[in-house]
Ligand code: HEM
Ligand SMILES: *[C@@H]1O[C@H](CO)[C@@H](O)[C@H](O)[C@H]1NC(C)=O
Ligand SMILES: *[C@@H]1O[C@H](CO)[C@@H](O)[C@H](O)[C@H]1NC(C)=O
Ligand SMILES: *[C@@H]1O[C@H](CO)[C@@H](O)[C@H](O)[C@H]1NC(C)=O
Ligand SMILES: *[C@@H]1O[C@H](CO)[C@@H](O)[C@H](O)[C@H]1NC(C)=O
């Protein structure tokens with residue numbers, strides 16, 4: 001008994017000491033490692049000539065709570081993009097550092113930096129956890145939610161389909177546009193074209209992706225899918241705003257219902273597609289034969305994984321539906337408020353003599369193209385974006401008091417950019433950068449002045465490795481729709497005097513839509 005007691009009292013301090021020594025060792029080892037890493041980083045940054053960026057003044061730089069509250073206020077006031085623009089103007093530089101929800105991040109509007117992130121060094125950059133965590137419950141694993149090898153695999157699988165179908169399927173567009181024209185009141189009453197454009201792009205996207213259209217412009221019985229998809233998308237957009245905190249927003253009952261509805265809806269088409277796989281494999285790709293091109297058939301040729309097919313289809317639907325509808329809404333809002341632009345566009349479209357445009361014919365409509373370019377410049381529908389550094393790296397500019405020195409970015413840190421603000425840079429777009437002027441894109445035969453041919457300072461579709469796959473599809477759909485509406489209606493009147501206002505969800509569209517009255521062409 002006695003001996004047992006003594007050994008116990010001796011052993012306990014022994015154990016304590018051992019644990020203490022171990023803890024100290026771990027702490028020291030970590031400290032040494034940190035110091036080494038920090039030295040390595042300093043040396044790396046110095047060798048690259050990097051300097052720290054200007055720091056945005058914040059009352060408190062641990063959480064950066066003030067900026068977060070400012071952002072919420074701006075979002076509610078629909079001035080988020082304009083306020084961000086204001087910050088760049090006040091800072092007097094094109095790159096600066098902020099503390100956002102406890103993380104140090106950099107914000108930039110430098111074309112050189114965006115070229116480095118998106119093209120030159122794209123392998124060093126990724127989406128970060130934010131988009132992945134928030135988007136996957138609805139979209140699964142697809143091109144929009146992946147990085148690295150899985151992304152490359154998706155892109156490789158999807159890209160050829162886009163390349164072959166980039167001209168779009170004009171006869172199918174025509175059918176949907178006729179539904180659109182029929183849905184516009186012909187009696188001088190007010191219509192919000194925005195609502196119709198969102199139906200149009202849903203109808204054409206589902207037809208192109210699934211082989212069957214929701215026909216929401218003519219038939220109310222399919223509305224469930226569009227509603228569930230829109231609400232689900234809204235939910236994941238909200239979640240993604242909370243960054244790494246998105247986990248605090250678990251799926252609610254409504255979201256679970258929408259998620260199931262959307263998945264079941266698409267699975268029906270996936271099953272149908274897989275059932276005719278053998279037959280599809282025997283046929284030529286339907287891109288090579290005339291007639292309708294159906295995306296799902298191409299995917300079924302390439303994989304038998306039903307979840308992968310469903311996910312890719314939903315990723316493309318998300319990428320392509322609201323974006324194109326938002327562009328059309330912004331364009332028609334401008335048309336209703338600018339008689340000069342309306343009449344010049346009508347004059348150009350009159351050269352078609354009322355004929356349905358061909359793909360070549362659309363290409364020749366230079367003013368229309370300039371109008372779309374200008375809309376995407378001042379009202380970019382994807383107005384900002386961000387990437388996370390997957391290793392220590394250096395951006396070409398943004399460091400030092402004038403922002404001309406290279407800038408070191410450490411692994412795990414995010415860089416955000418504002419396309420909205422960059423598209424307003426006077427050093428690139430001129431003193432009149434804030435004015436809506438389609439002419440700036442056109443050569444002027446009188447003065448010999450060349451139209452704008454911007455590089456990385458104009459990024460409505462991103463650039464480099466992850467450049468939008470649907471750019472041609474979107475521009476064709478928006479041009480075709482605009483031409484056919486102009487051919488059906490000779491007069492336009494705005495029914496809403498409020499100026500263009502930020503309606504920011506995953507994309508950006510005029511909050512007040514495009515409320516107009518259209519006058520049919522006689523005869
Ligand atoms: C005006 C219309 C559109 C705009 C402004 C637009 C813009 C963009 C932008 C900025 C990105 C890059 C997103 C990022 O990497 O964070 C993107 C990616 C993408 N877009 Fe579009 N888009 C439009 C229409 C479409 C359409 C109609 C489709 C398909 C039919 C489409 C398919 C895609 C796909 C698949 C990606 C992902 C590419 C990748 O990550 O490799 N887009 N788009
Ligand atoms: C607030 O907005 C700025 C852009 O103006 C952005 O860089 C920053 O990440 C946002 N911060 C938070 C906490 O959301
Ligand atoms: C349409 O209605 C407005 C008044 O709301 C009127 O000023 C305009 O003349 C009408 N246009 C046509 C073509 O009837
Ligand atoms: C509308 O859709 C329903 C459900 O698919 C279908 O049964 C019905 O025939 C459609 N109506 C029209 C007018 O196309
Ligand atoms: C997303 O957030 C907005 C603004 O806070 C809110 O009005 C909307 O209901 C939310 N949507 C969903 C689906 O949670």
Ligand SMILES: *[C@@H]1O[C@H](CO)[C@@H](O)[C@H](O)[C@H]1NC(C)=O
Pocket residue numbers: 366367369370373441442451453454458
């Ligand atoms: C529109 O912008 C694109 C991209 O910069 C450019 O290639 C094209 O020439 C422009 N077209 C017109 C007519 O402005």
